[in-house]
Amino acid sequence: MPQPFVMPDFYVPYPARLNPHVEAARTHTRDWAREMGMLEGSGVWEQHDLDSHDYALLCAYTHPDCDEEALNLVTDWYTWVFFFDDHFLEVFKRTQDRAGGKTYLDRLPLFMPADPAAGMPEPVNPVEAGLADLWRRTVPSMSEGWRVRFAEATEHLLYESLWELDNINEGRVANPVEYIEMRRKVGGAPWSAGLVEYAAGAEVPAQVAYSRPLRVLRDAFSDAVHLRNDLFSYQREVEDEGENSNGVLVLERFLGCTTQEAANAVNDLLTSRLQQFENTALTEVPLLAAEKGLSPAECAAVAAYAKGLQDWQSGGHEWHMRSSRYMNEGMVAGPSRLDGVIGTSALDIRTLFGRPAASRLRTLTHVPHQHVGPSLLPEFELPYPLTLSPHHREAKRLSEDWAERMGLLDDIWDRPMMDGFDLALCSAGLDPDATLEELELSAEWLTWGTYGDDYYPLVFGRPRDLAGAKRFTERLKSCMPVDDPRAARTHAVHPMEVSLADLWARTSGPMGPEARSQLRVALDAMLDSWLWELHNQAQHRVPDPVDYIEMRRTTFGSELTMLLCRLRHTEALPPEVYATGTVRALEHSVADYATLLNDLFSYQKEIEVEGEVHNGVLVLQKFFDCDYPTAVSMVDDLMRGRLRQYEHLKKNEVPLLYADFALDQQGREAFEAYLRELEDWLAGILNWHRSVRRYRAEDVHEGSGTPLIGRGPTGIGTSAARVASLIGSATR
Numbered sequence: 001m002p003q004p005f006v007m008p009d010f011y012v013p014y015p016a017r018l019n020p021h022v023e024a025a026r027t028h029t030r031d032w033a034r035e036m037g038m039l040e041g042s043g044v045w046e047q048h049d050l051d052s053h054d055y056a057l058l059c060a061y062t063h064p065d066c067d068e069e070a071l072n073l074v075t076d077w078y079t080w081v082f083f084f085d086d087h088f089l090e091v092f093k094r095t096q097d098r099a100g101g102k103t104y105l106d107r108l109p110l111f112m113p114a115d116p117a118a119g120m121p122e123p124v125n126p127v128e129a130g131l132a133d134l135w136r137r138t139v140p141s142m143s144e145g146w147r148v149r150f151a152e153a154t155e156h157l158l159y160e161s162l163w164e165l166d167n168i169n170e171g172r173v174a175n176p177v178e179y180i181e182m183r184r185k186v187g188g189a190p191w192s193a194g195l196v197e198y199a200a201g202a203e204v205p206a207q208v209a210y211s212r213p214l215r216v217l218r219d220a221f222s223d224a225v226h227l228r229n230d231l232f233s234y235q236r237e238v239e240d241e242g243e244n245s246n247g248v249l250v251l252e253r254f255l256g257c258t259t260q261e262a263a264n265a266v267n268d269l270l271t272s273r274l275q276q277f278e279n280t281a282l283t284e285v286p287l288l289a290a291e292k293g294l295s296p297a298e299c300a301a302v303a304a305y306a307k308g309l310q311d312w313q314s315g316g317h318e319w320h321m322r323s324s325r326y327m328n329e330g331m332v333a334g335p336s337r338l339d340g341v342i343g344t345s346a347l348d349i350r351t352l353f354g355r356p357a358a359s360r361l362r363t364l365t366h367v368p369h370q371h372v373g374p375s376l377l378p379e380f381e382l383p384y385p386l387t388l389s390p391h392h393r394e395a396k397r398l399s400e401d402w403a404e405r406m407g408l409l410d411d412i413w414d415r416p417m418m419d420g421f422d423l424a425l426c427s428a429g430l431d432p433d434a435t436l437e438e439l440e441l442s443a444e445w446l447t448w449g450t451y452g453d454d455y456y457p458l459v460f461g462r463p464r465d466l467a468g469a470k471r472f473t474e475r476l477k478s479c480m481p482v483d484d485p486r487a488a489r490t491h492a493v494h495p496m497e498v499s500l501a502d503l504w505a506r507t508s509g510p511m512g513p514e515a516r517s518q519l520r521v522a523l524d525a526m527l528d529s530w531l532w533e534l535h536n537q538a539q540h541r542v543p544d545p546v547d548y549i550e551m552r553r554t555t556f557g558s559e560l561t562m563l564l565c566r567l568r569h570t571e572a573l574p575p576e577v578y579a580t581g582t583v584r585a586l587e588h589s590v591a592d593y594a595t596l597l598n599d600l601f602s603y604q605k606e607i608e609v610e611g612e613v614h615n616g617v618l619v620l621q622k623f624f625d626c627d628y629p630t631a632v633s634m635v636d637d638l639m640r641g642r643l644r645q646y647e648h649l650k651k652n653e654v655p656l657l658y659a660d661f662a663l664d665q666q667g668r669e670a671f672e673a674y675l676r677e678l679e680d681w682l683a684g685i686l687n688w689h690r691s692v693r694r695y696r697a698e699d700v701h702e703g704s705g706t707p708l709i710g711r712g713p714t715g716i717g718t719s720a721a722r723v724a725s726l727i728g729s730a731t732r
Contacts, residue, residue, distance in 0.1 A: 003327055004235055005248075005260040008267040010228070011274055011356040014310050016318035021068040022060035028072040029056055029079050036133065037126040038083045044090055045083065052324040055079045061315030062192075063199040063308070073137055074199050080130040081157070081188055087127055089241065105158050112151040116140055142198060145206045150194040156185035160581065172244060172648070175641030177549055177592060178585065179250045180223060185581075186245065187229065189222030196312060202304035207292050212528065213284040214302075216547065220277040221309045223546060225316055227270040231263060232326035254637065264355075265624075269545070271356045272623065274313065275363075276544040281306050283535070362622045363542045368611030374697035375603040376629060378636040382643070384679035386687050387432040388425075391439045396424035399443035406502065407495030408451050412458060420693030423447050429684020430561070431677075441506060448499050449526070449557045455496065456530045457610070461537045469534050473527050476500055480520050485509045515567050522560045529554035533614050542613045542622045549592060552616065556598065558591035565677045572670035577661055582653045589646040590678045594685050596639050600632065601689045605700040650675060 019025075030050060033039055039047050059075040066074070092101035111120050111131040116139045123129035139147050160182060174182065184190055197203045208214055230237075230247035237243035247269075252262035285306065289299050321328050389395070400409075400418055409415050424443040427434070431442055460469035475494070479501040481487050485508045488501035508516045529551055536543055543551070553559060566578055577583060599606075599616035606612035620631040654675075658668055693699045 003329055004239065005263040007231065007328075008264050009354060010267065010317060011271040012314055012317050013274070013278075014314040016061055016314040017064035017311070019060035019064045019066065019071055021071045022056055024068050025056035025060060025071045025075040026054070029075045032076050032133075033079050033083070033130075036080075036130040038079070038130065042083075042087075042126055044087050050079070053082065054319075054323055055082060057322065058316070058319040061318045062312040063196070064311055064315065066199040066201075070199050073134070074195055076130070077134055077138075077195055080127070080134060081191070083130070084127050084158070087125075108158050109151070109155050111135055112154060114144065114147055114151065116147075138198065143203060143206075145209065146194070146197060146203055149209065150191070153188075153191040153194050157188040157191050160185040173253045174245070174250055175638065175645055176250055176254055177588075177638065177642065178645050179245070179247060180546055181585070181588070182581075183226045183245065183247070184219065184222045187222065187226040189225040190218055192225065192312060193218045193221060193309060196308035197305060200304050200308035202301045202308060204302060204305055205292075205294060205298045208288055208294070208302070211288055211292075212532070213280055213288045216280045216284070217277060217306060217309060219546075219550075220273045220280065220544075221313065223273040224270050224277070224313060227266050227273065228317060228320065229326075231266055231270075232320040232328060234259075234263070235327040236325070254641065268355060268359060268623070271359055272544045273546065275356075275360055276547055277309070279539075279541070283539070358625075359623070362625060363544075364540060366540070366542050366613060366618070366622065368540075368613075369608060372604055372608045372628060375601055375605075375695065376632045377600055378632065380597070380686055381640075382682060382686055384683045386429055386683040387680065388687075389428040389432045389434055389439050391434070391436040392424055392428035394436055395427065395439040395443050396422060398440045399424050399447055402440075402444050403447050403451075403499070406499035408447065408499055410495065412454055413451060418447070420699070421450065422688070422692050423450060425691060426684055426688035429687050430681050432680060432684075441503070444499075445503055445507075445560075448496070448503060449560075451499075452496060452530065453555070456534060457537060457612070461534050464538045466531070466534055466538055469531055472496075473531060476527055477524060480504045480508070480523060482508075482513070482516055482520050485516070511567070515570065518563060518567070519560075522563045525554050526557055526560055536613055540613065542619060545619050545623050548614070548616065548619045549595075552595040552599075552614075553588065553591040555614070556591070556595045558587075558594060561681065562587050562591070562678070565674060565681075569670040569674055572666050573663075573674075574661065577657065577663075577671070580657060580660075582649060582657050585653075586646060586649050586675070586678065589642045589649070590682060592642045593639050593646075594682060596635050596642075597686060597689060600635060601695040603628075603632075604697060605695055609700050646678075 030047065033045075033050055034047075039045055039050065055078045056071075056075045059071060059078055063071060063074055088101065088104075091097070092104065107121065107128065108131060111123070111128055112135050113120065116136070120132050120135075121128075123132050142150070204214060227247050234246055234248045237246050238249050243249075247266045248259065248262045251257070251265045252259055255262060255265065257265075285302060289302065294302070320326050400415065403409055403413075403418060404415065409418060423446040424439070426446055427439050427442040431439065434442060456469060460466070460472070472494075475491075475497055479488050479492050479497050481504075485505045488504045489498070492498040492501040508519055511519065532551055533555060596616050603615060603617050606615050607618060612618075617628065617631045617635055620626070620634050621628065624631070624634070626634075654671070657663075658671075661667070663671065689695060
């Protein structure tokens with residue numbers, strides 16, 4: 001069968017090396033697979049299948065430095081996971097048996113107890129037998145924290161197979177954002193990252209395991225692994241197995257292009273994710289180690305982990321070019337190049353030219369303050385009705401009085417400017433049923449967040465004062481004590497501190513300890529995301545598309561506002577509901593629609609006036625090397641895709657959620673009320689953008705050359721603010 005496209009030139013900056021114990025691993029895993037019942041008689045594999053797939057070669061390339069015992073165990077893990085994938089395909093995907101697939105999957109977590117001494121059920125098939133054996137052999141040498149993380153990654157890999165099955169049943173192809181998120185779980189690369197910790201003897205320190213830099217290393221690694229696999233496996237998955245979960249197919253449908261063009265775009269995204277990995281490893285991880293005070297041994301473990309992920313990328317590529325499982329006709333596995341570490345890509349001269357180099361250059365050479373003219377806006381076909389609170393006008397007056405008392409109108413904002421922003425109008429649409437007191441509080445939170453979003457890039461971004469921004473952020477965090485919210489006002493000095501302390505005390509005071517902790521986590525994440533923007537601004541770097549979409553949810557405050565909605569329904573809904581993939585997908589779809597909507601409206605303001613690099617339209621312009629109208633059309637298509645996904649989830653997955661959690665009528669009504677709040681959120685945000693004096697062509701230049709007037713900020717960041725006052729004010 002002819003190949004459906006010509007393989008693109010891959011960005012493979014690191015050398016592939018082979019573990020010397022590969023033959024021992026081949027012999028060992030063949031015997032192990034037969035003992036577990038995976039070969040003759042399984043109905044899935046014969047010995048020639050296992051031999052031709054050569055998972056020992058995969059593991060020897062992806063883990064070149066581990067000893068024989070570790071390589072044997074890792075090879076068994078990969079043999080198990082590929083057998084699971086093929087077994088699930090034969091038994092449940094081909095027969096489209098979702099009910100049977102769920103019953104089958106529900107038993108597998110029982111073979112991964114957090115306590116190694118806990119018992120397990122008796123295995124009834126080769127997948128269960130293999131998992132039970134592997135768990136017993138692996139977990140004694142790893143910490144409890146690793147066991148929890150690895151079990152979670154394994155469960156995601158197993159359970160999200162149902163998502164693939166649902167899409168096959170419906171003939172549905174995911175949108176690109178949905179696909180990237182779900183592929184991480186189904187594809188298993190986060191699971192692979194856990195095995196890198198084991199094989200490299202480099203368990204990630206617990207205090208940084210869930211930090212942004214380590215998460216980005218894992219996610220960028222995962223995305224690159226999966227996108228590479230999609231290119232090699234397209235013919236087998238799409239043409240033979242009828243799969244809809246393949247990145248080439250996803251972009252082919254989304255972009256309306258040829259298969260070859262989609263393959264090239266997938267390869268460009270793969271390159272971007274590898275370059276994101278490099279940027280994070282070199283610019284964010286060292287700062288994290290210093291901030292957390294990691295010991296030399298802990299720093300070495302993180303470095304070894306990053307190097308292990310790097311080895312996996314090159315080794316996985318080499319294996320794909322050799323394995324009979326994939327489309328690799330005409331590709332020649334290359335000789336090992338220089339042994340290198342992170343940052344040695346320049347040693348391979350091929351990476352200095354061509355598409356990888358051009359894409360990196362575009363992200364770093366954006367010319368700021370280009371004239372772009374009025375923002376181009378598509379037709380927004382949002383199906384949710386707008387309802388406004390009758391308390392809008394009074395809440396507007398009260399929130400503006402509050403901002404004046406707090407000192408927020410003394411430097412980068414003034415009263416006429418805030419009057420034009422009318423943040424109470426946004427609150428009135430987000431929460432039309434709120435009391436006046438609730439609406440005022442909501443408007444004041446929006447005021448504080450919008451002010452902070454304007455303040456950080458102006459005061460800290462322009463002078464590249466990352467250290468000052470970090471100190472200021474820590475001061476803000478100190479204004480949110482979890483134990484005693486009333487103590488928040490004690491050390492507040494700067495207007496942002498004073499106003500945050502006031503909001504924190506009034507909002508979190510009536511909450512229980514758990515809700516208060518969740519609110520603090522959400523606010524910490526938003527503050528840290530503003531530092532991420534400054535980090536990119538200091539590099540003058542347009543973000544990677546995936547990193548941008550995921551971080552934009554936080555910089556926009558989506559997670560914070562959705563949390564406040566969720567906390568209203570804690571009595572009727574168990575917290576486990578909100579942790580499900582279905583709810584996260586609902587929230588992410590809504591958040592992405594809102595953030596991209598904001599990017600469309602704010603394009604002229606951010607690109608022409610402020611010289612910003614954080615705008616979804618700009619991100620797509622740089623990634624696809626296209627013009628402004630084309631990028632706007634792509635953003636519009638992506639927004640429509642996210643909205644369709646939300647509606648799909650509401651129609652198809654929410655009923656399954658009700659059944660899985662046996663929700664009674666009260667619980668279902670509470671969840672449906674939450675969905676209506678998400679829809680109110682979208683309608684209110686669209687109405688606000690259309691109505692206020694913040695994004696229109698006649699507004700965006702107003703005051704951009706006028707010196708700041710009134711009292712400047714005091715305390716941390718004051719010197720930077722004085723510099724900003726010479727530059728002039730800017731609204732964002």
